[in-house]
Amino acid sequence: MALLLWGPPVTPVDYLEAVKAKHARLRSLGSPKVVLVGGSNMAFGMDSGELENVLCLPVVNMGIHAGLGFRHMVDEVKYELGPGDLVLVSLEPSNVARPEKQGDVHYQLIDRLPWTLGLMPWMDRPRLVMGVAVLRAQSLWRKLRGKWRGDGGHPLYRADGFDSRGDMLAHLALPKPVELESDGLDDDAPPVGRGTLRIARELVTSAEARGAQVVFLWPCQAETGFDASRAKAIQEAFDEAAIPWIGRAGDHVFPDSAFHDTRYHPRAWGRAQRTAITVRDLCAFAPAWCCAE
16 A cells, blocks of 8 residues: 555656646636547647637547547546537447457556546456555566666656647657557457447437437558558447448548658548548538537
8 A cells, every 4th residue: 555655656657637628628628629539649630729620619529548548438428418419429440349458557547546446447446556556566666776767757658748628739849759569459350340330329319319429530540560451350240230430431540651650640640631531520410519600
């Protein structure tokens, strides 16, 4: 218990601490509003200010990390929705293939923001608390040995890299890395995993009960990571389930040069293109949503 109260954090990288400001904005906006849900493709790849201009509603970008899983993303927003809200969901293929995840990112989130333990399935909570304690003990050991690194923070993955709407902007000013990282999705992973459609329906049903609407969007992707056959299978599965997934996957695929460090983190040009295409798709799907002339 002492480690949980006074031990050094699991990691000096405070990126996930941005969840606190995102939730504060989500709760403060009231309804109607636009809620962006997804992994870091949404955090890095959407201009929420431009969406506000077109939709004439305040926007909160809840995107943070694909490693939290689609199940968690739904659980953290579904009870905060109200009449007139529009929920835009953009999932990386890994979250469509495996909607419930367990990993270090959950420990790091709870470590930084203990109240987020209440967003986790109750049966997982003892394991998560123990995991945080173990990781903090390891951090303490590294610190005592003088091997703790990064007290000055990360140049990109940091909480203050987000703007007030929840968009990540820090990468726009950084030099582009030489090579893009893979998303870690296995080639043999199913396009739509077990539980994905059930969780999607749960979000749609829960939102509709509160007077809100949900639409799924394609994530922006680098050319080297795009799998057209996987995208086709995803579209067909959601269409068959009558869950709205709008636009064409290929329209959101850009050259690798448009991305920062991963295949889902567009730089300024890619971010602007992705936002413009999203606006076009939304206004074509439901013209009444778009108030801008």
